[in-house]
């Protein structure tokens with residue numbers, strides 16, 4: 001049971017409207033998800049109610065508010081159209097050079113910054129053959145094997161993924177240094193995932209692994225059946241580097257990702 005305030009929020013119904021907006025989103029997403037099974041999900045937005053003591057948004061008030069909201073959304077979408085087409089992965093148009101700032105008035109401000117890449121025939125040739133890392137803590141050296149990079153506090157040995165300037169464990173500043181993480185570790189916890197985004201094959205095993213020597217990393221566990229009987233907490237695993245399930249960016253570059261598998 002939703003409400004017109006799930007479509008148009010008004011003071012002082014802050015919390016009431018918020019919960020109705022959630023209900024709208026839940027209904028909309030669930031309806032799309034269950035449609036292939038022939039199940040319909042419906043939210044009812046009440047507009048007429050015999051309820052004399054309450055002031056409800058009824059009649060022309062709510063109609064006008066709703067039409068204004070639709071007109072506002074439509075105008076925002078028109079303004080946003082060029083930007084989103086410009087950066088969409090499925091669009092063949094070349095991406096603009098450097099950074100671009102998209103502004104959608106009164107709604108959301110999005111900054112899209114692309115790191116400029118060197119332009120040259122050598123780099124261009126390399127781009128088509130060398131995969132890109134799927135995450136920024138996966139490093140692909142010019143020569144040698146790919147590896148995961150951690151950032152370690154020299155003061156307390158705490159290990160982090162991703163760069164930082166100070167240690168959130170001991171508070172030390174300027175003591176963080178990049179370090180190569182081990183390719184072996186132990187499975188800390190896992191979850192078997194049965195529902196995911198369209199195009200993602202399920203079930204798969206999402207895992208958190210404590211790497212030997214420090215570093216806790218989340219990733220997919222492969223090479224084992226997604227069956228609790230076949231997986232145990234603390235089992236030794238190793239990091240392997242493979243193509244990121246065939247995904248490519250708009251320029252055709254492939255991505256290299258990391259996975260865990262039971263240690264051989």
Ligand SMILES: [Zn+2]
Nearest residue numbers: 153156167170
């Ligand atoms: Zn520290």
